[in-house]
C-alpha cells in the first residue's frame with residue numbers, strides 16, 4: 500500500500516513523501532479500513548514541526564481520523580461488517596491507503612455523509628462534544644467564549660453551545676473569519692488582531708463573568724481567560740497552538756510561564772477553575788467516553804442539529820499544500836485529504 504510519510508520536520512515542501520509501506524493486519528480487537536480519505540488536525544502541524552511529543556519517530560505516518568470501508572476485522576469485532584462504510588479514530592497511521600483502528604472507535608456512517616463531514620466528526624467533533632457536554636456541561640443562558648472559533652474544533656464548539664442556547668463569544672484572526680462566525684450564529688465575534696478579546700468581552704458583559712471558556716491557544720490567553728470567569732466558571736485548556744511561534748527552549752518556557760501560576764486555594768475562594776483536557780489520555784483510560792461522544796455527534800449530524808463545515812479538500816499528492824493551508828491560520832472548519 501501507499502502512505503504519506505513524514506520524513507523531515509519543518510517546511511511542508513520537504514516534509515512528506517508518498518512511499519510504499521507494509522499493509523497492516525488487524526489484531527483480534529482491531530479493524531482494517533481501506534481509506535477513502537483522512538482528516539488533518541492542528542496536532543499534525545505541530546508534529547510536522549517536531550513540536551508534538553506523542554508523535555512517532557521519523558519516518559512517521561501521522562493522522563487521527565479516517566473514513567473508508569472495512570477491509571478486514573479481528574475475531575473479537577462484532578459491531579461492524581466487511582465492506583461497511585465507517586469513520587474511525589486512529590492513533591497515528593491515518594495518512595495511508597489502509598489504516599488500523601481499535602474496535603471501540605469505529606463507527607458506521609450513512610453514505611450521505613461526505614468524506615470531509617465523516618472525518619470532522621471523528622477527532623474535532625468528538626473533542627468538542629467531550630469538552631462542552633461532558634466536561635463543561637453547558638446549560639441554557641451560559642455565557643461562553645470559544646477561541647479559534649472558526650477552526651475545526653471551534654466550529655463544532657460553536658454549534659454545540661448554540662444548540663444548548665448559550666450566549667456565544669468567538670475569537671478568530673481575520674475579517675473573513677468574522678463573517679464565517681457571524682454566518683454560524685456567533686453572537687459576539689472578536690478579531691483578536693484588531694481588538695483585545697478581554698477588553699471586548701468586558702465592554703459587553705460589564706462586571707458579569709463568563710461560565711465557560713474553551714482555549715486551545717494557551718500561554719497569556721489563559722491568564723486573560725481566567726480573569727474573565729465569573730463565579731462557577733471554568734477555563735478548558737486543550738491546546739498550546741501559541742507554542743508553534745517559538746523554536747527555542749527558552750521561548751517555549753516563556754509560553755509556559757505566560758499561562759500564569761495558580762494555587763488551588765485561589766480556585767476555591769473565587770469558585771473558578773482551569774481544567775486541562777487531552778483526548779489521547781481519555782482514549783487510553785476511558786475509551787467508552789470517546790465512543791459515546793462519537794455516537795452522539797453522528798446522531799446529532801443525522802438529525803441536522805450539527806453540520807460540519809469542510810473548508811478544504813485535497814488529493815493526497817497535494818498533502819503539503821493541505822498542511823500549509825492549515826498552518827497558515829486561514830482555514831475554516833475541517834481539512835480533508837482524499838486517496
Ligand SMILES: NC(=O)c1ccc[n+]([C@@H]2O[C@H](COP(=O)([O-])OP(=O)(O)OC[C@H]3O[C@@H](n4cnc5c(N)ncnc54)[C@H](OP(=O)(O)O)[C@@H]3O)[C@@H](O)[C@H]2O)c1
Nearest residue numbers: 540541647650651652671672715737738740741777778828
Ligand atoms: N486536547 C485535545 O485532546 C485536542 C484535541 C483536538 C484538538 N486540540 C487542539 O485544538 C486546537 C484546534 O485544532 P483544530 O485541528 O480544530 O485546528 P483549527 O482550529 O482548525 O486550526 C488552528 C487555528 O488555530 C488558530 N491558531 C493557530 N496558531 C495559532 C497561534 N500561534 N496563536 C493563536 N491561534 C492560533 C488559527 O485560527 P485563528 O488565528 O483565526 O484563531 C488556526 O486557524 C489545536 O490547538 C489542537 O491542538 C486538542
